[in-house]
Amino acid sequence: MPELPEMETYREFLNHNILHKPITNVEINREKSINTGVQSFIDAVKGSHINFVKRRAKHLIFELSSGQFLLLHLMLGGLMFLGTSKNSPDRTKQIILSFGEFQLNFIGLRLGYLHLLNQTELKEKLSELGPEPFEMYQDEFLQRLERKKGALKPLLVDQSVIAGIGNCYSDEICFQARLHPLRKASDLSDEEKIRLYDSIKPVLSRAVQFGGYMDFPMYEGDQQTGKYNENTYVYEREGEKCPRCGGRIERVDHSSHKSYFCPNCQK
Incomplete structure (x- = not known):
């Protein structure tokens, strides 16, 4: 999607x-x-x-x-x-x-x-949508996170919490933050919460720069749309080497969501 x-x-x-x-x-x-x-x-x-x-x-x-x-x-x-x-x-x-x-x-x-x-x-x-990631301040993010007890993956893809993030970029954000996608939000330290917040905008900005991951051309001769598909760090890279630590990327299924992560550097 x-x-x-x-x-x-x-x-x-x-x-x-x-x-x-x-x-x-x-x-x-x-x-x-x-x-x-x-x-x-x-x-x-x-x-x-x-x-x-x-x-x-x-x-x-x-x-x-x-x-x-x-x-x-x-x-x-x-x-x-x-x-x-x-x-x-x-x-x-x-x-x-x-x-x-x-x-x-x-x-x-x-x-x-x-x-x-x-x-x-x-x-x-559109009334039930959460804030836009590029417009969300750290304090607002931390307040929203404070009220949540579930795992990070379903939290990040919940459109009422943060708008616009889905399966692909939630995995990439967790990787950037060095956090396991099934970690409980309530178990995160203050430092980890800030690290998670600080990972959202860079991941999304990089994805926009590469034209997202949907690789169907928008027009004839389109060479930009979908280039992020070649530049993901963990999403749909099960069995490949982690680009950060060299560990093997794994997949885990949880609550109808599939998640890709490195068990070596995402504890």
Whole structure:
């Protein structure tokens, strides 16, 4: 599932390529991917343009010139591709927004969605999300951690605690902090809590720099998106050598989450 770095990569790209261009056509091939009737959705979106694209947690928010918003959550398997009909991927597109000859394809939205909302509805939809990692101060993080008793992995992926972190980057953050992903938050020393906080922004920043780990191209010739997949430290590297100490990376399953870690330097 795309996490904060993937959605931030998409946001930056889209803001450079689709803003203020009229939406000339809207194609809906899966009604369950939207939250209104097909014709109502088309009538509301077609002819407008996008003022800007923002990110909140794992969502993208498209502000339309009409004052309404499109809220995107790709969920598991969701992808986007911007191109023309000539280089469009041979994949089923649930939704296509056209900007003249260019098309923004929404692919794999079996669980994901693109919802049309007004400002009140948008605020309500996002109301239960925790703070953004890049905007969260140390004191707030420590206060949130103080109230938690469970393991670090489920804590870090809980969107009501911190928004935007999922399976991949929670493992990378724990590795950076030298903490076992199943350590109890209540058992951490003050020094370890601060070390955990200090690991969040560098890990996410590095992932954004490498274009996230989702390696499906955003456009033809895209060489950046997904490069973090080649630069993870522990995520999905079971059996490989730890880049820090040389130990063997292991995988552990806990509460429907899989975690990758080095047992030698993540005690």
